[in-house]
Amino acid sequence: MKSTSFLLALRTALVSLSGLSNAAEAATPNVIVILADDLGYECIGANGGKSYQTPHLDRIARTGVRFEQCYAQPNCTPTRVQMMTGMSNVRNYVDFGSLEKSQTTFGHLFRDAGYATCIAGKWQLGSKDATLPRHFGFDEHCLWSLLGRGERYADPSLSVNGEFKTFAGKYGPDVCQEFVVDFIRRNRSKPFLIYYPMILTHGHYEATPDSKDYGQPTARAKASNQQHFADMVAYMDKQIGGLQKELESLGLSDNTLLLFTGDNGTGRGATSKLEDGSEQDGEKGSTTRGGMHVPLIASWPGKMKPGTVCPDLVDMTDFLPTISEAAGVAVPNALPIDGRSFLPQVRGEKGQPRDWIYSYWVPLRASQTGNVGSRGAVEQAFDRHFKLYSTGKFFDLDRDVEEKSPRRVADLQGEAAAAARKLQAALDQFKDARPASLSPPVVPGEKKRKNK
Numbered sequence: 001m002k003s004t005s006f007l008l009a010l011r012t013a014l015v016s017l018s019g020l021s022n023a024a025e026a027a028t029p030n031v032i033v034i035l036a037d038d039l040g041y042e043c044i045g046a047n048g049g050k051s052y053q054t055p056h057l058d059r060i061a062r063t064g065v066r067f068e069q070c071y072a073q074p075n076c077t078p079t080r081v082q083m084m085t086g087m088s089n090v091r092n093y094v095d096f097g098s099l100e101k102s103q104t105t106f107g108h109l110f111r112d113a114g115y116a117t118c119i120a121g122k123w124q125l126g127s128k129d130a131t132l133p134r135h136f137g138f139d140e141h142c143l144w145s146l147l148g149r150g151e152r153y154a155d156p157s158l159s160v161n162g163e164f165k166t167f168a169g170k171y172g173p174d175v176c177q178e179f180v181v182d183f184i185r186r187n188r189s190k191p192f193l194i195y196y197p198m199i200l201t202h203g204h205y206e207a208t209p210d211s212k213d214y215g216q217p218t219a220r221a222k223a224s225n226q227q228h229f230a231d232m233v234a235y236m237d238k239q240i241g242g243l244q245k246e247l248e249s250l251g252l253s254d255n256t257l258l259l260f261t262g263d264n265g266t267g268r269g270a271t272s273k274l275e276d277g278s279e280q281d282g283e284k285g286s287t288t289r290g291g292m293h294v295p296l297i298a299s300w301p302g303k304m305k306p307g308t309v310c311p312d313l314v315d316m317t318d319f320l321p322t323i324s325e326a327a328g329v330a331v332p333n334a335l336p337i338d339g340r341s342f343l344p345q346v347r348g349e350k351g352q353p354r355d356w357i358y359s360y361w362v363p364l365r366a367s368q369t370g371n372v373g374s375r376g377a378v379e380q381a382f383d384r385h386f387k388l389y390s391t392g393k394f395f396d397l398d399r400d401v402e403e404k405s406p407r408r409v410a411d412l413q414g415e416a417a418a419a420a421r422k423l424q425a426a427l428d429q430f431k432d433a434r435p436a437s438l439s440p441p442v443v444p445g446e447k448k449r450k451n452k
Contacts, residue, residue: 027255028191028255028327028328029191029255029256029257029300029326029327030191030192030193030194030252030255030256030257031110031115031192031193031194031256031257031258031259031323031326031327032193032194032196032243032256032257032258032259033083033193033194033195033196033259033261033319033323034196034197034198034240034243034258034259034260034261035079035080035083035121035195035196035197035198035261035262035263036198036200036201036236036260036261036262036263036295037076037121037122037197037198037199037200037201037202037262037263038076038201038202038203038262038263038264038265038266038267038282038284039201039233039236039262039263039266039294039295040262040264040265040266040272040280040282040283040284040290040293040294040295041070041262041265041293041294041295042266042272042274042280042293043201043233043266043272043295044057044058044061044295044297045057045058046058046061046062046066046297047066047068047295048274048275048276049272049273049274049275050272050273050274050275051230051271051272051273052230052233052234052237052272053230053233053234053237054233054234054237055237055241056237056238056240056241056244057237057240057260057295057297059241060240060244060258060260060297060299061297062306062307063299063301063306063307064297064298064299064300064304064306064307064308065297065298065299065304065305065308065309065310065345065346065348066295066296066297066298066308066309066310067295067296067297067298067309067310067312067314067342067345068309068310068311069293069311069312069313069314069384070261070293070294070295070296070313070314070315071292071293071294071313071314071315071316071357071359072261072262072263072264072265072292072294072316073089073263073264073292073316073359073361074264074265074284074285074286074287074291074292074361074363074368075096075263075264075284075285075364076122076124076263076264077093077096077097077098077099077124077125078093078096078361078362079263079264079316080099080124080125080197080263081093081099081103081125082315082316082317083316083317083319083320084099084103084105084106084107084136084195084320085099085103085104085105085106085317085320086106086317086318086319086320086321086331086335086337086338086339087317087335087336087337087338087339088317088338088358088359088360088430088433089359089360089361089362089377090360090377090379090430090433090434091336091338091433091434091435092435092438093360093362093441094438094439094441095362095441096362096364097124097125097126097127098125098126099125099126099136101126101132101135103136104332104335105136105137105320106137106193106195106319106320106323106324107119107136107137107138107193107195108136108137109137109320109324109329109330109331110137110193110323110327110329111137111138111139111193112137113327113328113329113330114190114191115190115191115192115193115327115329116139116183116187116190116191116192116193117137117138117139117140117192117193117194117195118138118139118140118141118179118180118183118192118193118194118195119133119138119140119141119142119143119194119195119196119197120141120142120143120176120177120179120180120183120194120195120196120197121142121143121144121176121196121197121198121199122143122144122145122152122197122198122199122202123141123143123144123145123146123159123197124145126146127145127146127147127148128147128148129146130146130147130159130162130163131162132146133146138195140161140179140183141159141160141161141162142158142159142160142161142175142176142179142180143158143159144156144157144158144159144172144176144199146159147159147162147164148164150166151172152172152199152202153171153172153173153199153206153208153220154171154172154206154207154214154215154219154220155167155168155169155170156170156171156172156175158172158175158176160179171208171209172199173198173199173200173208173235173236173239174209176196176198176199177239177242177243180194180196180243181242181243181246184246184247184250184252185246185250188250188252191327193323193327197263198236198239200232200233200235200236200239201229201232201233201236201267202267203229203267203268203269204220204221204225205221205225205226205228205229205232205267205269205270206219206220206221206225206228206232207219207220207228207231208228208231208232208234208235209235210231210234210235210238211227211228211231226269226270226271229267229269229270240260244258244299253299253301254301254302256299256300257298257299257300257303257323257326257327257346258298258299258300259296259297259298259299259319259322259323260295260296260297260298260299261294261295261296261297261316261319262294262295263294264284264285264291264292264294265282265283265284265286265290265291265292265293265294266280266282266283266284266290267282267284268281268282268283268284268285269282270282285363285364285365285368286368286369287359287361287369287371287378287380287403288401288402288403289397289401290401290402292359296314298346300326300346303346303347304346304347304348305347305348308345308348310342310345311384312342312345312351312353312354313353313354313355313356313357313383313384314342314354315338315339315354315357315358316339317337317338317339318339318340318341318342318354319339320337320339321337321339321340321341322339322341322342322343322346324341325341325343326343326346336433338358340352340354355383355422355426356381356382356383356422356423356426357381357382357383358379358380358381358426358427358429358430359378359379359380359381359382360377360378360379360430361377361378361379362376362377362378362441363378371389371391371393372391373389373390373391374390375390375434375440375441376440376441377441378390379427379430380427381423381424381426381427382397382423383419383422383423384397385397385398385415385419386416386419386420386423387403387423388409388419388420388423388424388427390427392409393406394406394407394408394409394412394416394420395407396416409424
């Protein structure tokens, strides 16, 4: 009897411990980071955009948290390097289309913490090496521009877990979407990280499967097409709605932090209307607000205050510490992380808002900017009202958002003068941040680059 009682007690204890373990595992959140390609702040209806249909993102914004002041780099690779490593480009950016293999990404951190990890969409961080996604922390991948170029939309050529395939009769964004959904279904019983740098809405602006001319000769018109861009924005939004529906059907929504943003401003050739009657031209590749201001919408049901609008500054370096804090994933002290977590703001708390954003950006063409500084890059620091370049150009963004009339710092007074001192101090913080082991960036004009 005593032996039987002991065995029953032991079994009960083991069942109890198993239950605690399962509960702890269930409490570990899933994380999905969605990065739209060439989609500026003005494209989303919730942000005041009137040109495009974004009902799913608008609903997420109404029930989640919408940030008004999120900024990326002016083009894709610099933003992706910042987002994945949590560091300013001054510390680790070398050249367009590559990520130094020595770098630690959020893929590494989450995989080491026991997460199943996946990346799907646009890569552009190194080519012709099937091992790169796994090297950077991702168990599975479905990517354009890894093992070859080819088409990204109709009849796409993609790398799927190391195998280069052409999907005749398929639409590239659909292939990636199906891959992500399948990954979720297969890993729904354990925590997962999905990094979803979408192929949409990068030009050339082509027809989508929902366009009237899809499959017709005009569908691949190699020129800017405003209607096709509108169709691409709507299709991107539809895919995000489908992803949300999948999470809900699997009962994963409440335990999933979803962040949606863009990699730079809207591509050239697209002009968007806003509810105040103004228009915003696509300014990708520019260090003006139109080239860097991107949407940021967060969803984590039960963990946030629905319908919150946050005016705090957010930088791409902030994503790594934010998702790491949400998941309880440790960030090594040895990593010189420049970002700060905005998770408190997602939860409706004050947090530690930024006073400024610092940007170190290597342009792709000399014609893109006249603000290249002595270190071969465009360096700037800005807040919501003022901007200072390392070249000494100062702008009042409330009065001169297009940065057409620089002001002399020596002539500034009052609030502007105080802002200039603050922003110069921000620039000074990074004067020795570039590792001596990294080659200096190529000054525009010294080497032909391709803008992708």
